[in-house]
Amino acid sequence: MHNTTTPPIPTAAPCLSERIGHTLALLEERVPITRRLVRCGDTVYQAGERMESLHVIHSGFFKTVNLSADGREQVVGLHFKGDWLGFDGIAEGQFACDAIAMDTGEVWTIRYDALLAACARTPALLASMHAAMSREIGRDRESMLALCTLPADARVADFLRNWAVSMEQRGLRTDQITLRMTRAEIGNYLGMKLETVSRALSRLERDKVIGFSEKGRRDLHIPDVRALGAFVARSLAPAALTLQ
Amino acid sequence: MHNTTTPPIPTAAPCLSERIGHTLALLEERVPITRRLVRCGDTVYQAGERMESLHVIHSGFFKTVNLSADGREQVVGLHFKGDWLGFDGIAEGQFACDAIAMDTGEVWTIRYDALLAACARTPALLASMHAAMSREIGRDRESMLALCTLPADARVADFLRNWAVSMEQRGLRTDQITLRMTRAEIGNYLGMKLETVSRALSRLERDKVIGFSEKGRRDLHIPDVRALGAFVARSLAPAALTLQ
DNA sequence: CGGCTGGTTGAGGCATCTCAAACGCAGTGG
DNA sequence: CCACTGCGTTTGAGATGCCTCAACCAGCCG
Structure with missing residues (x-):
């Protein structure tokens, strides 16, 4: 983790894949881990449950769902390999949301007390954990920015772009992605209705920014990620070109 | 800062005020601190700046502003006494947003390396910091929930309620609050236009949920916080009462 | 086959945005 | 003292983006 030259902004992308591997290796050798295989729909933890452990995603794809007292429900985060789950539970000692698998995968469960003990011995582990929390805060703020400043179509495009970037950062193919969420779930996450998501995707297809696979409407391919941006x-700025 | 009588709602409210005092005392005795007085408009840190220190608010009121590459700008957080500033900078080693004072106040600046060293010696300090990060994640998610599920009027009401609760948790008066933000800033934070904020406030006043001070439209009083909820x-559920 | 879930598309309605006018207040300078 | 200006706020009227409601289609499974 020693930088010879400090890069301005030359894509932190390749870095992250290595960092994930590094963190997973570190955990494996320094902390007692419980591995758990999950299937689509399984819950990793639920709101209200006592927080005794944190979780790190080894493989698969997960969502976190916030539930308000009056019954409103919202997908507040999507999580891939290397992401941590459960930070929301630290403050109050119990989880504030549900974490649910969207696919088969594996999570590593780490008792929080054991983790802290290991962090005391291994500063790099603490740094990894802090970086993960920090990144989560940053991503939440990016979400808020998108929710507040982008129209529906752009929000969907931004969502797909972020997904592709997440894949890219993990060394997976970005040209082809299979959404494991229904239109309703995507809409819930993006603050719009399922019909609006559907229309937005159709428009993106018409503009050749995305394409649907012949297999079905859940798989789509992205010819060029930058086109989404x-x-x-x-x-x-739709009128900017003509005006100035 | 010890309350002789516990305020109306004996929830987690009194807890937090004590915890803030505890954390500040802990910092004061275990970590080298630089105190800094700020005035309205001063920046605590700016996006892109190297993260060398974190900050804890000793007094005053601050906002964090996210700026996207294409120029979109958004208030993503409001912060009061006891809150930490700068977590977003840990992951990349540089800050991702601006932190700006909205009022005169004092921030305590702590070098991150010194903080980690102190945390190693004082586990309670680490716990405080983790709890603060966790709470920040939780608050961000609450914001997303509000943005995605509440109509404009309710979003403004929820905003005022959260403000009042924050005051209450810190032992300050909740019936009278002076917004230190313009309608435009509130709207930016809540994902709506300033006119919409203005109309929402007018409606809340008409419904007697809030009242404006005779001094001006920036000060308002809240007869009953629960009325906002x-x-x-x-x-x-506007039709729920009549339907069922 | 028939039911079910998820997706697409259209038509109309509503919440919010946009544009515009007017007001109050504070600061400034004649 | 009174224009005069600038900023923040309020309110109205019209435009529009998204939601609601509804119909229909495709794939899947019993």
Whole structure:
């Protein structure tokens, strides 16, 4: 983790894949871990449950769902390999949301007390954990920014772009992605209705920014990730080209 | 800062005020601190700046502002006494947003390396910091929930309620609050336009949920905090009473 | 086959945005 | 003292983006 030259912003992308491997290796050798295989729909933890452990995703894909007292429910986060689950439970000693598997996968469960003890012996582990919490805060704020400043179509494009970037950072293929969420779930996550998601995807397809696989409407391919970013930018200043 | 009589709602409220005092005392005795007085508009840190220190608010009121590459700008957090500033900078070693004072106040600045060293010696300090990060994640998710599930009027009511609760948790008066934000800033934070904020406040006043001070439209008083919660609930199920 | 779940698309309605006018207040300078 | 200006706020009227409601389609499974 020693930088010879400090790069300005030359894509932190390849870095993250290594960092994930590093963190997983570190955990494996320094902390008692319980491995658990999960299937789509399994809950890793539930709101209200006592927080005794944190979890790190070894493989698979997960969502966190916030439930308010009056029954409103919202997907507040999507999580991939290397992400931690359960930070929300530290403050109050119990979880504030549900963490649910969206696919088969494996989570590593680590008792929080054991983790802290290991962190005391291994500063790099503490640094990993802090970095993960920090990144989570940053991602939440990016979500808020998108929710508040982007129109529906652009929000969907941004969502797909973030997904592709997440894949890229983990060394997976970005041109082809299979959404494991229904339109309703995507809409819930993005603060819009399922019909709006559907229309947005259709428009993105019409604009050739994405394409649907012949297999079905859940799989789509992204010819060029940057085109998604360009679509977002375009919908922010539609008249800028003609005016100036 | 010891309360002789516990305030109306004996929930987790009194707890937090004590915890803030505890954390500040702990910092004061275990870590080298730089105190800094700030005035409205001063920046505590800026996006892109190297993260060398974290900050804890000793007094005053601050906002964090996220700025996207394409120029979109959004208030993503409001912070009061006892809150930490700068967590977003840990992951990448540089801050991802601006932290700006909204009022005169004092921040305590702590070098991150010194903080980690102190945490190694004082587990309670580490616990405090983790709890603060965890709470921040929780609050961000609450914000997302509000943004995605509440109509504009309810969002404003919820915003005021959260403000009042924050005051209450810190042992300050909740019936009278002076917004130190313009309508435009509130709207930016809540994902709506300033006119919508203004209309929402007018409606809340008409419904007697809030009242404006005779001094001006920036000061308002809240007869009953629970009425704000009730207003939120009402706008979620307007027809429920008549239907069932 | 028939039911079920998820997706697409259209038509109309509503909440919020946009544009515009007017007001109060504070600061400034004649 | 009174314009005069600038900023923040309020309120109205019209435009629009998204929601609601509804119909229909495709794949899947008993």
